[in-house]
Amino acid sequence: METKTKNYKYVYNRPESLVDKQTHYCPGCGHGIVHKLLAEILDEFGVRERAIVVAPVGCSVLIYDYMNIDGCESAHGRAPAVATGLKRVNPDSIVISYQGDGDLLAIGTAETIHAANRGENFTTIFINNAIYGMTGGQMAPTTMVGQITATTPYGRDPMDVGFPIRGCELINSLERPVFIERCSIHDFKNTLKTKKAIKKGIKNQIEGKGYSFIEILSTCPTNWGMKPQAAADWVKDAMVPYYPLGNFRDRQE
Amino acid sequence: MGKQILMKGNEALGEAAIIAGCRFYFGYPITPQNEIPAYMSRRLPEVGGTFLQAESEIAAVNMVFGASAAGARVMTSTSSPGMSLKQEGLSYLAGAKLPCVVVNIMRGGPGLGNIAGAQGDYFQATRGGGNGDYRHIVLTPASVQEMAELTVLAFDLADEYRITVLILGDGYLGQISEALTLPEPTGKVFEKPWALTGAKGREPNKIASLKLVPDHVLEEMNLSLERTYNEISSRECRSESYLTEDAEYLLVAYGTSSRICRAAVNELREEGVKAGLFRLITAWPFPAAALKRASLKAKKILTVEMSLGQMIEDVRLSVDNPERVDFYGRSGGMLPETEEIKRRIKAYGN
Amino acid sequence: MRGKPIINIDKCKGCELCNGVCPVNIMSMSKTFNKQGVPYSVCIDEEKCTVCRACAIICPDMVIEVIKYEQG
Structure with a gap:
């Protein structure tokens, strides 16, 4: 084989912060992509041995099994409170609260807003895939208008259940967060931007700047009833117009 | 001191x-x-x-x-x-x-x-x-x-x-x-090797109650x-037995209601009534064995609570001849009264 | 030939996302099935690989690693 006859080096391989283990995620699920990005960043900053990931309730509940770092469970929606406790006890640890849309914007709205408002020095990674994945595809606070889910069989009616909530804009009304950005992993270019945003969020924490909030538009091919590439395209065509990508705040002081 | x-x-x-x-x-x-x-x-x-x-x-x-x-x-x-x-x-x-x-x-x-x-x-x-x-x-x-x-x-x-x-x-x-x-x-001093302090020089620690697979891990x-x-x-069962050795009438209580019971016991003793108090210090684990001992000579066991009767279930489960167990309680933030406790105890003697 | 993707075919869940991101369209799916019972990612023309890593970065399952050949 050519690999044996030529000298070569790896330009992409598994980061140390990621466990070599098959995930339970469905084919094409965005969680796997974001887990990798996070692991790469922890490696790049050399903070794997200081990192603690707080898992939400939802599909990514098992993230602590996939990350080669300390990990903590939290009750549904309470990841920011658990992260607050962890970080306040050990300010040198690097704490990531990894949350889905139901966790962050429905059952855990209070915890989300108040941790951000206090400017807790941890990093929130918010996976917005417009649906409840683990429980089988029910309406999320971020489900699109008209989107059909297990509990909106006639499509989400905003006159009945309200419009989808924009997380970044909500957090952007608070004074203390230092970094707020919405990105997406629907294509390669945006995935690289997402990595940059997460990297900034971790860097802020390392430097003790305060709370960073990174919303990532992601896919749920299974519950959306689409093939993974079609799901990625739906993010671009249906979600991005309602959830504008870009940086909302990047405070440097 | x-x-x-x-x-x-x-x-x-x-x-x-x-x-x-x-x-x-x-x-x-x-x-x-x-x-x-x-x-x-x-x-x-x-x-x-x-x-x-x-x-x-x-x-x-x-x-x-x-x-x-x-x-x-x-x-x-x-x-x-x-x-x-x-x-x-x-x-x-x-x-x-x-x-x-x-x-x-x-x-x-x-x-x-x-x-x-x-x-x-x-x-x-x-x-x-x-x-x-x-x-x-x-x-x-x-x-x-x-x-x-x-x-x-x-x-x-x-x-x-x-x-x-x-x-x-x-x-x-x-x-x-x-x-x-x-x-x-x-x-x-208690060592906490399980604590989440960053996986430096050790395998990562995980704190979780989720036990999905295999089937038997949660039961384990x-x-x-x-x-x-x-x-x-x-x-770790803890309790206090007050004048229970010869008590014919045993009061069982905890917290504030036990203070009122103690006063009642003291007054009853002055009047020649063999009353005693069994007071919980741990409600779980419930000090069942100690209560059983304290109740050996009791003709009646009066459970006194600032509720309509909750601890009484543990009292009944702990003593022999649970038909001896009676209840007096006040709820909604009201306090049991010494006089009423004494009246109940004295009524048993008739 | 600059380098190529190394594909761990048995880890592949067959999502095909690597096929969509490859700028030179050399990623495809197998005609056969892997141990998981799904068609897996294959590189059909390694000569054209630009070592851009897009396939590896988009892969949710850490199936793809990328190597680059050293000069000379």
């Missing part, structure tokens, strides 16, 4: 927590326990600790979860309606085997009830108010001195067994001012918890 000082029950509890090495407190205001967070907000910064007023009872108990997972001695306190909200966290703490101290200064219920002291949360405290198969240790102080002493004990028990220790007081105990001698630190975890609970049951 330290010198005696005058303190409010809630504040004595707060100071005792600091003596015990508690450096993190998370809580949400609710009457009649507000002196605890106020005290901690003043004292913790003085000793290099952290006080944080949480956005809710639920957030507070989950901050406790995080701080405990990080290896700290941590406490939260609340009163009855807030305790209901904390049940989610208590279940998760049990599943994750995290030590912490939770204080419930009970008030009248159900619902918003009132702000007077009550004992209506006994079932919730001893049966596990959250979901799943779990227990926590329940300590029931009856004086300001005990509010302090049992708080120091609570932190050691929590760390020793990796369990939540609940201090079950009531509004009267929280508000009353009494002389006490502050306890000394016990000096016990539950059985391991059961072994801990059995060990606690055999080692």
Whole structure:
């Protein structure tokens, strides 16, 4: 084989912060992509041995099994409170609260807003895939208008259940967060931007700047009833117009 | 012996927590326990600790979860309606085997009830108010001195067994001012190799109660918890037997109602009636064997509670000939009266 | 030939996202099935690989690693 006859080096391989283990995620699920990005960043900053990931309730509940770092469970929606406790006890640890849309914007709205408002020095990674994945595809606070889910069989009616909530804009009304950005992993270019945003969020924490909030538009091919590439395209065509990508705040002081 | 000082029950509890090495407190205001967070907000910064007023009872108990997972001695306190909200966290703490101290200064219920002291949360405290198969240790102080002493004990028990220790007081105990001698630190040190401190030079630690696969892992975890609970049951039952040796009439109570019972016993003895008091210091584990001993000579056992009858179920389960067990209680923040207790006891003699 | 993707075919869940991101369209799916019972990612023309890593970065399952040949 050519690999044996030529000298070569790896330009992409598994980061140390990621466990070599098959995930339970469905084919094409965005969680796997974001887990990798996070692991790469922890490696790049050399903070794997200081990192603690707080898992939400939802599909990514098992993230602590996939990350080669300390990990903590939290009750549904309470990841920011658990992260607050962890970080306040050990300010040198690097704490990531990894949350889905139901966790962050429905059952855990209070915890989300108040941790951000206090400017807790941890990093929130918010996976917005417009649906409840683990429980089988029910309406999320971020489900699109008209989107059909297990509990909106006639499509989400905003006159009945309200419009989808924009997380970044909500957090952007608070004074203390230092970094707020919405990105997406629907294509390669945006995935690289997402990595940059997460990297900034971790860097802020390392430097003790305060709370960073990174919303990532992601896919749920299974519950959306689409093939993974079609799901990625739906993010671009249906979600991005309602959830504008870009940086909302990047405070440097 | 330290010198005696005058303190409010809630504040004595707060100071005792600091003596015990508690450096993190998370809580949400609710009457009649507000002196605890106020005290901690003043004292913790003085000793290099952290006080944080949480956005809710639920957030507070989950901050406790995080701080405990990080290896700290941590406490939260609340009163009855807030305790209901904390049940989610208590279940998760049990599943994750995290030590912490939770204080419930009970008030009248159900619902918003009132702000007077009550004992209506006994079932919730001893049966596990959250979901799943779990227990926590329940300590029931009856004086300001005990509010302090049992708080120091609570932190050691929590760390020793990796369990939540609940201090079950009531509004009267929280508000009353009494002389006490502050306890000394016990000096016990507990290693916490499981704590989340970053995976430096070791495999990553994981704190979780989720046990999905394979099928039997959750049952194994539950059985391991059961072994801990059995060990606690055999080692940590605490109670006080007051004039029970020859008692023909045994009163059973805890907390504030036990103080009233003690007065009744004293007066009955003066009148020549052989009355005694069995007082719980742990409501879980329930001191069943000690109660059985104390009740050997009793013709009647009167359970006195500031509720419509909750502890009485444990009393009935503990003694021989449970038809001897009777009940007198007041609820909604009202106190049982010495005179009424005496009247009941005397009526048995007729 | 600058380098190529190394594909761990048995880890592949067959999501095809790598096929969509490859700028030179050399990623495809197998006609056969892997141990998981799904068609897996294959590189059909390694000569054209630009070592851009897009396939590896977008892969949710850490199936693809990328190597680059050293000069000379």
